[in-house]
Amino acid sequence: MSLLVLAVALPMTGSASAQAKEARSAGVTRMHLIVEPYQAAFYLLIPEGWRTEGGMRPSGVAWNKLDLVESNIGFRATSPDGQSRFGWYPRFYFVDPAVYVRSSGGILHPALGSVMDGAWVYPAMGVADFARQIVFGRIARQELGRARLVGHFVEVPALRKLAPQVATQVQAGYVDFELEEGGKPMRGRLYTTLFTLGDSGLWSNIGTAAWIAPASRVREDSRLMEYSLRTFRLNPEWVKQATAAEIKRGAEMARVTRDINEADRRWQAERLARSSETQTEFYKVLTGQIETRDPETGKESWLPAYKHAFTDGRGNYAVTDNDSAAAQLQSGSDWRPLRIIDRNAR
Template sequence: MQNPTKIAGLIEMTPWKDPNEGAFTIDVPKGWEAEGGLVRPYIDAGIKIAVKKEDKGIQIENPYPPIYVTPNWALEMGGFKEGSHYNPSGGLVQDMIVMKEKTAKEYLQTILPNKLKLSLSKIEARPDLVSKVPKMPWTTQTTAAEGRLTGEGKVHKVIVIEQGMKMAETGLWAVILVHYWAKEDEIGLVEEILERMERSFHLDETWAKREQKEMAKRVGIINQTGSEIADLISATFQYQSAVQDRAMRQWSNAMLGVERVYNPKTGQEYEVPSGAEHYWSDGYHIVGTKVSEPPTYLDDWTELLTVE
């Protein structure tokens, strides 16, 4: 007789706590290797979870690096062409890649198979998921797609949600990824495990309140409660009709740290990626540095001041 508390009467789930900041707990299959946790590739909180055993596994990342910055004339003038690495933080966070924004379907067709070293065998746009993803004031585009990939004798299924945004006159875009794999006859079992993981996710309230205060300092969000932040992060795991719909509901506005600065000569305010110690403007574009001297001495740079 099967144990009803176990998946398929075989897989027992056990709690796993974020090892990095204690931000959340989630049930994972007992005996499987679990790694990741809360990560900060771009200052603010992101989630990376991977559970694996033999030829089965689940990977969840929000955001799935890198974040991309769309080409513009200022980047081009600075030598940052399509495909270039761009890091306005001076190396404090991961590089962004200069690339024209792609839809989730285009990302699945042109980028993800190479990153995963797999072959794409099926792809489907999921416009039904787009309406379930809330739009932030700076959101410019939201797209979704799912795909089936193959490699090394295994079936891989993925769901990708892509979202673009415009911040400080700079276009950015990134994706959320859920990826799970197994042999053909076990892929259904892994889907059940993923569903059980989703239902068990729990955010630590103490961490959420602390993060809310830090976010308020960086982004100016002073009216967002800890429970709202919990919704943002746990959205990585939320699906309508569980795995069958696999609908991720939100893109967290805490994925890229920003701060407000202003030009003391003109009074104009800007939002810039946080991480640098000094910000400079030559009237055309903004550069962050870790030293108190301007980026070059050939241009008329004005140091930007923090908005209090």
């Protein structure tokens, strides 16, 4: 029987504590809410006992122009034994070297991987090449330098919404990969959205996230990590403040950055206008999560895609695929079933 309990960080007394103790003994996995520690910029659910580090912060390299026009991200959650983990990699701007060759009349020939005007010099590429050359080869070289892609790129149309409307070419989706750590086979998945900005030669990545797990337990751990990744939500108040700050800082930059700043300003405004409802739709399409409503209170909640969902009315939730377990949970306890909402039926 597989049972997953999601718990909001509320005090527990009486029967709630007893139920939690009983759940743990039955092999229940609990999830708890994590708020980004530096700016309260985002929040998500992670499995209980997993360690977190990082947040909304600069990418760590002084030349990254994107750090000057908006906040970057570097966040990771790791399982108690340190083997499974997931998180987000920073954004960067890239520029096609052909731009400098043309603009200089053939005098400038910047080397691939060098930095020009705050952007990495690389021609635009697809997600598979981005994973190999940029993530495995540069950003996460120490951790994933020996990773090998498995299968083909899988497009995820919903991820295209992360790109600004001014983007001229967009590719969004994921690639699977494998590697060995200490002689142990590992499996992983990398998501990202790549987009170009007109004929400027500029392009960028956004929403670059990955998970890694031992092959022996990839089915179980990947399910938890996929769910955690997709519970990620930006704090709307932080978005408002960050957008205003980004516009102000962007106004101080010139020349090549002027095009970049304008693209980012429009993207931030569009992201704010879409609000949390559009974000919710994006994550639902991407993950196949379930949306539930408490018939007694009318409260709606998002839960991972299991067959049955329950609440005890005190901020705790339980989900399971097992019909017998669902019947036992409902019978003679404080748990009550939640109605699963089908938006397509509206």
